[in-house]
Amino acid sequence: MTPxxxxxxxxxxxxxxxxxxxxxxxxxxxxxxxxxxxxxxDVEEQALPAGKRFRLGGLVADxxxxxxxxxxxxxxxxxxxxxSVDVRFDGILPDLFREGQGIIAIGELRPGGHFEADEVLxxxxxxxxxxxxxxxxxxxxxxxxxx
Amino acid sequence: MTVELxxxxxxxxxxxxxxxxxxxxxxxxxxxxxxxAVSTTAALIQCLLxxxxxxxxxxxxxxxxxxxxxxxxxxxxxxxMHYRYSAVWxxxxxxxxxxxxxxxxxxxxxxxxxxxxxxxxxxxVLAVLGWISVxxxxxxxxxxxxxxxxxxxxxxxxxxxxxxxxxxxxIHPPLLYMGYVGFSVAFAFAVAALLGGEVSRDWxxxxxxxxxxxxxxxxxxxxxxxxxxxxxxxxGGYWFWDPVENASFMPWLVGxxxxxxxxxxxxxGAFGNWTLLLALSAFSLSLLGTFLVRSGVLTSxxxxxxxxxxxxxxxxxxxxxVGGSLTLYAARAPKMIQGGGFxxxxxxxxxxxxxxxxxxxxxxxxxxxxxxxxxxALGAGKISVGPPYFGLLFTWLLVPLVLAVPFGIYSRxxxxxxxxxxxxxxxxxxxxxxxxxxxxxMQPELGFVSxxxxxxxxxxILGSLFYVAQLLKRKNSLRIPAxxxxxxLAHAGLGVFLIGLSMVSTLSSEKHLRMEAGDKYQMAxxxxxxxxxSIVQGPNYSADQGEFIIYKGDREITRLYPQKRQYAQRGNTxxxxxxxxxxxxxxYVSLGEPLDQNGRAWAxxxxxxxxxxxxxxxxxxxxxxxxxxxxxxxxxxxxPAKDAVQTETKEVTV
Numbered sequence: 001m002t003p004x005x006x007x008x009x010x011x012x013x014x015x016x017x018x019x020x021x022x023x024x025x026x027x028x029x030x031x032x033x034x035x036x037x038x039x040x041x042d043v044e045e046q047a048l049p050a051g052k053r054f055r056l057g058g059l060v061a062d063x064x065x066x067x068x069x070x071x072x073x074x075x076x077x078x079x080x081x082x083x084s085v086d087v088r089f090d091g092i093l094p095d096l097f098r099e100g101q102g103i104i105a106i107g108e109l110r111p112g113g114h115f116e117a118d119e120v121l122x123x124x125x126x127x128x129x130x131x132x133x134x135x136x137x138x139x140x141x142x143x144x145x146x147x
Numbered sequence: 148m149t150v151e152l153x154x155x156x157x158x159x160x161x162x163x164x165x166x167x168x169x170x171x172x173x174x175x176x177x178x179x180x181x182x183x184a185v186s187t188t189a190a191l192i193q194c195l196l197x198x199x200x201x202x203x204x205x206x207x208x209x210x211x212x213x214x215x216x217x218x219x220x221x222x223x224x225x226x227x228m229h230y231r232y233s234a235v236w237x238x239x240x241x242x243x244x245x246x247x248x249x250x251x252x253x254x255x256x257x258x259x260x261x262x263x264x265x266x267x268x269x270x271x272v273l274a275v276l277g278w279i280s281v282x283x284x285x286x287x288x289x290x291x292x293x294x295x296x297x298x299x300x301x302x303x304x305x306x307x308x309x310x311x312x313x314x315x316x317x318i319h320p321p322l323l324y325m326g327y328v329g330f331s332v333a334f335a336f337a338v339a340a341l342l343g344g345e346v347s348r349d350w351x352x353x354x355x356x357x358x359x360x361x362x363x364x365x366x367x368x369x370x371x372x373x374x375x376x377x378x379x380x381x382x383g384g385y386w387f388w389d390p391v392e393n394a395s396f397m398p399w400l401v402g403x404x405x406x407x408x409x410x411x412x413x414x415x416g417a418f419g420n421w422t423l424l425l426a427l428s429a430f431s432l433s434l435l436g437t438f439l440v441r442s443g444v445l446t447s448x449x450x451x452x453x454x455x456x457x458x459x460x461x462x463x464x465x466x467x468x469v470g471g472s473l474t475l476y477a478a479r480a481p482k483m484i485q486g487g488g489f490x491x492x493x494x495x496x497x498x499x500x501x502x503x504x505x506x507x508x509x510x511x512x513x514x515x516x517x518x519x520x521x522x523x524a525l526g527a528g529k530i531s532v533g534p535p536y537f538g539l540l541f542t543w544l545l546v547p548l549v550l551a552v553p554f555g556i557y558s559r560x561x562x563x564x565x566x567x568x569x570x571x572x573x574x575x576x577x578x579x580x581x582x583x584x585x586x587x588x589m590q591p592e593l594g595f596v597s598x599x600x601x602x603x604x605x606x607x608i609l610g611s612l613f614y615v616a617q618l619l620k621r622k623n624s625l626r627i628p629a630x631x632x633x634x635x636l637a638h639a640g641l642g643v644f645l646i647g648l649s650m651v652s653t654l655s656s657e658k659h660l661r662m663e664a665g666d667k668y669q670m671a672x673x674x675x676x677x678x679x680x681s682i683v684q685g686p687n688y689s690a691d692q693g694e695f696i697i698y699k700g701d702r703e704i705t706r707l708y709p710q711k712r713q714y715a716q717r718g719n720t721x722x723x724x725x726x727x728x729x730x731x732x733x734x735y736v737s738l739g740e741p742l743d744q745n746g747r748a749w750a751x752x753x754x755x756x757x758x759x760x761x762x763x764x765x766x767x768x769x770x771x772x773x774x775x776x777x778x779x780x781x782x783x784x785x786x787p788a789k790d791a792v793q794t795e796t797k798e799v800t801v
Contacts, residue, residue, distance in 0.1 A: 026511055026540065030518060033536035037529035055531060067742060072661055072750055091659050092739035092750045095381075095720045135529070 035106065039136035040083040043109070050109045056085060056117070057104045057133040065099060078105065078115075082140035086114040096122035102133040150215050153203030154294040160196035160251070161284040163189050167254075167277030171270035175343075183270035190258035190273055193280065194251040201248045204293055205235050214300030217241060217293045223306035223716050225687035233317040234307045239441065239457075240293035242320060246437070247283050249321070249328045254280065257332055257357070264353055271339035272332075279331050282464045290457045306687065306716035315375030319368060323395060326365020327433040330398055332357040333405065334430035337423045338472055341479040351412045351422060356777040358409060358426070362402040363773025369395050370766030381722030381737040383657065383754045385762060388534040393516045394436030397509050401429045404505035406773075407498050415560055417486030417495055421502065424480075427472045432509070434465050439516070490562040497555035504548040511540045542596065549603040549645065552638055553610025575613045579606035593653055600649030608642035611635045629779050637772025640765045647761025656755040659739070663748045671755045673734060674698040680738075680746060688712040690723070693738050693749065697727065711738045724752075732757045 174182025583602025739750025
């Protein structure tokens with residue numbers, strides 16, 4: 001092997017090792033920060049482990065939003081037409097949050113069976129439905145004319 | 148009737164774009180000079196036609212012509228005049244027309260300001276830009292016509308989305324698009340160089356000012372978007388790693404790599420093929436961004452209701468542009484510029500590191516953005532990738548990048564010695580450690596990572612300033628070359644940005660509270676007193692306006708008036724935060740929702756954000772550096788190959 005070839009070989013090896021390490025670290029970070037989207041039907045049908053974070057999406061059921069009198073705590077029910085999940089949240093709800101609106105709540109299931117959200121998202125545009133929510137509603141057979 | 152003229156004008160622009168793409172290109176192969184000269188005329192006519200078309204759509208907004216569907220959906224008779232102008236680009240169709248307008252302006256600028264380029268090369272560049280314009284005009288005319296009529300005409304418009312009724316939105320999209328679309332010029336130069344099999348590296352010098360200007364616009368466009376999100380979304384965040392933000396950030400990352408690699412290729416001839424590849428990638432990523440935003444495949448705060456045919460069209464367009472340019476690259480690149488060699492310690496090596504880091508960053512953002520689509524396509528569920536993924540990777544990737552910046556500035560081309568660099572950088576290094584350590588000592592809650600960030604910021608700033616000082620001393624004159632000034636400004640901007648980012652990410656205080664009139668809350672050195680709310684009327688909304696007194700100790704320093712607005716037409720609610728900005732801290736108050744029937748108790752967000760302004764100040768400095776570098780006189784000189792060598796020895800820097 002000539003010195004030039006040897007140098008090139010070392011260069012190529014260094015690059016391969018570097019890229020592999022970077023790829024492993026990146027995949028690791030990706031997997032740790034991946035949040036699955038889950039509909040109330042999924043919650044009902046799959047045994048989701050308590051304490052695993054995910055994104056819960058659906059419509060806020062009418063007449064279910066109730067607020068504590070001395071704090072920011074709020075509870076409501078998220079439904080996809082077929083099943084529903086109780087959600088608790090301690091914080092400020094977004095402007096476009098209201099009953100009947102499609103929302104996404106990020107958080108985890110608690111042993112009692114309710115979903116503890118640490119973030120609630122509703123979208124910029126009142127005509128807009130998060131695509132996952134629209135999809136989940138469709139699957140659950142809930143027909144939305146405004147989609 | 149006039150609205151139809153707008154559409155006819157767009158059709159005429161499409162024909163002109165065909166002529167621009169076809170005739171000069173034929174001219175370059177047949178050597179017909181008259182054919183090549185068509186490029187200037189066609190570029191200017193196209194620009195004029197699109198300005199007319201855009202002007203007609205704007206006038207439909209100004210005179211409130213609700214028989215035009217796009218106007219009826221995005222305007223309202225109560226909309227204040229200045230928002231009627233920006234409403235033009237507030238939704239899909241109009242923002243595409245803005246995209247095309249800016250493309251036409253860039254093409255006209257190339258036609259006007261590149262008269263010094265060799266005839267054939269110039270004709271090729273303009274023809275390539277012509278084809279890009281053809282694709283975009285077809286896209287608008289076939290899938291997203293803004294001039295469609297509404298029959299019967301609407302009596303009243305739906306109103307502009309209240310979030311977009313804001314100064315930030317008037318200027319954010321045009322500046323962002325100036326950057327996005329501006330990379331098409333660098334792309335066209337690269338394709339023209341590949342088509343012509345350019346062996347000399349002159350074309351790199353010609354394309355540098357265009358790339359720098361586009362990059363500077365993109366920098367400020369992204370920064371404005373971040374600033375807008377900060378004050379308008381009402382929850383105090385400035386960057387969310389939202390897919391649409393990523394879509395604009397990827398071309399920026401690649402563009403940053405590109406302006407550095409162009410420097411190497413222009414000066415030393417090295418990285419020639421890599422520069423070509425980056426130029427092709429930067430614009431391809433801009434197009435990918437357009438696809439991601441416009442097709443609605445991504446979950447994003449920016450996602451508008453979307454139409455799948457649009458997605459398919461852009462995807463095909465993207466495939467043609469990316470596939471075509473990469474095929475050309477594969478065929479031609481091996482015969483292109485062959486670079487000069489360089490040693491392990493040299494400016495080339497440090498710039499190589501810069502390029503490596505920026506390319507990896509772009510790849511990481513791309514992965515995080517597209518991974519959910521891949522998983523969805525495989526039917527493995529719907530996922531999203533959280534901000535911690537990006538935060539973690541960027542924190543690590545910034546370490547080598549920031550460490551290397553001063554070395555890159557100080558080192559010589561081709562060969563340098565480590566001990567020389569170490570000797571020269573001793574003081575900036577020790578001083579920056581002192582700064583970082585000192586700040587950490589005064590603000591212990593800063594933590595190690597942020598203290599390292601402050602140190603890194605100081606290292607970049609001090610390294611840049613010491614370089615200028617040393618240059619002045621050596622030359623014994625007060626004249627700093629424009630290129631050095633530009634570089635110093637941009638790098639110091641990076642340092643300022645890093646310091647701001649580090650401080651705000653750990654020293655911020657945020658609190659969500661239930662407050663009744665008369666309640667007080669203490670945060671940092673400040674006391675926030677809530678006096679209650681009152682009703683105020685705006686032109687097209689009514690609002691509950693809160694009043695807060697902010698005390699520092701016992702002294703009143705300011706009053707803040709956040710609003711909760713109800714826009715009558717769309718019936719939606721908007722939060723208008725109130726901010727007391729400052730060089731070293733922002734105080735931020737926004738109203739959540741009323742918590743009881745009589746409106747005495749409100750959910751309130753109270754934020755204290757130290758040094759947040761530094762983030763945007765840094766971006767402004769980086770942008771200014773870009774513009775200053777582009778304005779460098781040597782790009783405006785006609786430069787045969789011989790002169791170039793002489794200039795090289797005179798110019799000390801990138």
